[in-house]
Amino acid sequence: MSLIHLEGLSKVYRVGDQEIRALNEVNLRIEEGEFIAIIGSSGSGKSTLMHLLGCLDTPTTGRMEICGNDLAKASNDELARVRNREIGFVFQAFNLLPKLDVVSNIALPLIYAGVPSRERLARAKKAASDVGLGDRLANRPPQLSGGQCQRVAIARALVNNPRILFADEPTGNPDSATGRMILEMFDALHASGKTVVLVTHDPSIAARSRRVIEIRDGRITREYAP
Amino acid sequence: MxxxxxxxxxxxxxxxxxxxxxxxxxxxxxxxxxxxxxxxxxxxxxxxxxxxxxQMGGLELVSIVNKEPSSRKYEFANLSPGRTLRDAEAIRRSATFISHVSPEISLATAVATDGGGNPDRRMVRGVYPDHFVIAMHQIAAGRFLTALDLERGSRCAVVGDTVAKNLWPGIPPPLIVGKSILIDNRPFEVVGVLPLYEMEEQARARRSGRSLSRRWDPFRQKNETVLVPFTTMFHELRSGAFPLDSLETMKLETLTVRVGDLDHFRPALDQVRRILDTTHRGVDDFDLETRQDWFDxxxxxxxxxxxxxxxxxxxxxxxxxxxxxxxxxxxxxxxxxxxxxxxxxxxxxxxxxxxxxxxxxxxxxxxxxxxxxxxxxxxxxxxxxxxxxxxxxxxxxxxxxxxxxxxxxxxxxxxxxxxxxxxxxxxxxxxxx
Structure with missing residues (x-):
């Protein structure tokens, strides 16, 4: 059984009298351990797809199964649980809490997983040192560089040991030192068996994956291996 | 979470x-x-x-106060003599549940020592011996007014602490007893001196030398009082001011009774009410005011x-x-x-x-x-x-x-x-x- 299974998935937004079909009958299967890139220009529907896959939203019609959970008509609590346990999300804008230090930022998902505070701290510290930030635990995001923030975001996404890692435009320039390091990190995660889904507009970043899915006008138009 | x-x-x-x-x-x-x-x-x-x-008296006390008669009886209101000494005497004779009766009339007048000096203007009260109990008095020196004083209309007086101190500064109460004072220019003998009444707090303040003079003193009236027998008050002092009154018909200022036993409070009130109904000829121009009413x-x-x-x-x-x-x-x-x-x-x-x-x-x-x-x-x-x-x-x-x-x-x-x-x-x- 596939880790992610989408069938006839549509998302329709209503703006006044107008219907905007952001996703139109999308079918997609992603197996455990895959390294996939979803590529598309702005307005193609890739963000909508990513929000659905990330359980931040529910589809208008169609089937959506993630990690064995039928989420097409799931309640908010159910979506929250899947977001918390099964999915790690690395946002384009990092989305760290500026008032919290590195450890607390990384430990955030564990709070909502009900992990006791001592264990939270230990796991957050380990996740921080896994991404090479073991010496930055007490710093707060404004004191970190962009690359460091990105690594905090990755550590936070991984701390609850999710089965799928989503990354939305994980790096700007894939040839910069930071970009290379981030992409290497994804390679390593893939190698360790984690399912990785990159969402990007940049074909050179998508080329790092094993399978590229191209989206245009709310439909999957092309699928290829780089 | x-x-x-x-x-x-x-x-x-x-x-x-x-x-x-x-x-x-x-x-x-x-x-x-x-x-x-x-x-x-x-x-x-x-x-x-x-x-x-x-400190002003327990629940046993009941004041008989004037009241506007009900409209039904309004036309007969003149038949009622009002609160007089006859009420007090009738209650004393007939109300078995009432232990003490205290009628009172007063006159604000000059009080001075017989050696001359500036007179103080004091409230002089004509009272029954029962007043001692009803007003919760104690005695510092001498004695209180007696039934004999009342009967004879003797010219004797009991003075409050403030009065005594003002008239004879520095003289202790026992030496004041037997002295003579002028009330409205008539000589009276001081037979008793009341102690200084004060709140605990005031006593503490006085002992420690602090001053609490700013405070309102609930005992001021008691400390500034001059008490004489009711009859003396009438004959010697009041009759001049109200020549048409007789001892029997003169209107009382206050009439207070004390219920002997709180267990018989309601029956006692009923007794008093019945007696007053008779003496007031059926006119409901009086009311009984209990301390509970005050409390309430x-x-x-x-x-x-x-x-x-x-x-x-x-x-x-x-x-x-x-x-x-x-x-x-x-x-x-x-x-x-x-x-x-x-x-x-x-x-x-x-x-x-x-x-x-x-x-x-x-x-x-x-x-x-x-x-x-x-x-x-x-x-x-x-x-x-x-x-x-x-x-x-x-x-x-x-x-x-x-x-x-x-x-x-x-x-x-x-x-x-x-x-x-x-x-x-x-x-x-x-x-x-």
């Missing part, structure tokens, strides 16, 4: 916005402190009233004071609650992105709801705490202003009540912001700048 985490998040949020939080707490602080202060104040008045009542009246005015104070406090608590709600709403729109992030990593809507609600409760509780501290200061200030016998009393239940109100204000004012925060859409929130 457990409570501890929510509390620590809330505390951090409060610490991060100290000024804003302080402003939003202000209403709660004022509400709580004024609530506690009001309760302490009214409690103080209650205590003071109780002590005053105890004072209690109801205390209750009114407490209610109005409570109302003001309640209003400021409501205002405080609105303040908190306002700040919480502002804080939420500041934190849309944070809420979005928390939702994205797996917070449920109810986690966000509780986080905001608990923060609101924390703010109000903190405000309540500060309000308690403020009320302590406020009560100290009130202590210096309020009369000693009404000194504010802080009670634990008033603190509990105030904290309860603060808690309720925080809870109620947090509900709407919490509900609003918890329904934020994570996608919109994450895009929010």
């Amino acid at each position: 457990n409570l501890l985490v929510a509390i620590s998040i809330g505390l951090r949020e409060i610490a991060a916005h100290k000024f804003r939080t302080a402003l939003s707490m202000l209403g709660i602080v004022l509400g709580v402190s004024s609530l506690i202060a009001t309760m302490a104040l009214t409690r103080g008045i209650e205590d003071g009233t109780r002590i005053f009542m105890q 009246r004072m209690e109801s005015s205390v209750r009114a004071a407490r209610l109005s104070g409570g109302l003001i406090s309640a209003i400021s608590l409501v205002v405080g609650g609105i303040g908190i709600m306002n700040i919480m709403l502002a804080s939420i729109s500041d934190r849309v992105r944070e809420i979005g992030i928390r939702l994205a990593v797996g917070a449920r809507q109810r986690d966000i709801f509780w986080q905001i609600l608990i923060e609101s409760i924390l703010v109000s509780l903190l405000g309540g705490l500060l309000g308690i501290l403020a009320s302590l200061g406020l009560i100290e200030i009130l202590k210096t202003i309020a009369p000693t016998e009404n000194v504010p009393v802080l009670t634990p239940d008033s603190i509990l009540l105030a904290v309860g109100f603060a808690l309720a204000a925080g809870l109620l004012s947090g509900l709407y912001p919490a509900a609003k925060a918890s329904t934020i859409d994570p996608i919109t929130a994450l895009r929010y700048e």
Whole structure:
């Protein structure tokens, strides 16, 4: 059984009298351990797809199964649980809490997983040192560089040991030192068996994956291996 | 998410916005402190009233007071002689449940020593020997007025402590007994001197040399009194002022009786009422006023004071609650992105709801705490202003009540912001700048 299974998935937004079909009958299967890139220009529907896959939203019609959970008509609590346990999300804008230090930022998902505070701290510290930030635990995001923030975001996404890692435009320039390091990190995660889904507009970043899915006008138009 | 985490998040949020939080707490602080202060104040008045009542006479006393006769009897009202000595005598003879009867007439007149000197203007009262018991007098030196004094209409007088000290400064009471004074230029013999009546507080202050002269003194009247036999008062002093009155028909100023046994209080009142019905020829121009009535009246005015104070406090608590709600709403729109992030990593809507609600409760509780501290200061200030016998009393239940109100204000004012925060859409929130 596939880790992610989408069938006839549509998302329709209503703006006044107008219907905007952001996703139109999308079918997609992603197996455990895959390294996939979803590529598309702005307005193609890739963000909508990513929000659905990330359980931040529910589809208008169609089937959506993630990690064995039928989420097409799931309640908010159910979506929250899947977001918390099964999915790690690395946002384009990092989305760290500026008032919290590195450890607390990384430990955030564990709070909502009900992990006791001592264990939270230990796991957050380990996740921080896994991404090479073991010496930055007490710093707060404004004191970190962009690359460091990105690594905090990755550590936070991984701390609850999710089965799928989503990354939305994980790096700007894939040839910069930071970009290379981030992409290497994804390679390593893939190698360790984690399912990785990159969402990007940049074909050179998508080329790092094993399978590229191209989206245009709310439909999957092309699928290829780089 | 457990409570501890929510509390620590809330505390951090409060610490991060100290000024804003302080402003939003202000209403709660004022509400709580004024609530506690009001309760302490009214409690103080209650205590003071109780002590005053105890010292002015117990529940056994009943005053017979004038009343407008009912309209049905209005035309016969002239038939009634009003409250006279005949009432007192009739009650004394026939009312078996009444132990003491004290009719009283008075005259404000000049009192001086027989050696000349400046006379003091004093209230001179003509009383029965029963007055000693009814007015709860003690005697410092000499004796009180007797039935013989009354019968003979002797020119003897018992003087209050202040009167004695003014007329004979520095002379101890036993040496004053036997001296002669001039009341309205007629010589009287002082047969007794009353002790100095004072509140415990005044006694303490006097012993330690402090002055409490500013305070209202419930015993002033008792200390400044000059008592003479009722008959003497009538024949020697009053008859000149009211030549048409006879001893029997003269209207009394006060008529007070004492019930012998509180177990027979109601029957005693019935007896008195029946006797007076006869002597007043069926005209209901009198009323019996018990000390319980006084108590009830004072209690109801205390209750009114407490209610109005409570109302003001309640209003400021409501205002405080609105303040908190306002700040919480502002804080939420500041934190849309944070809420979005928390939702994205797996917070449920109810986690966000509780986080905001608990923060609101924390703010109000903190405000309540500060309000308690403020009320302590406020009560100290009130202590210096309020009369000693009404000194504010802080009670634990008033603190509990105030904290309860603060808690309720925080809870109620947090509900709407919490509900609003918890329904934020994570996608919109994450895009929010």
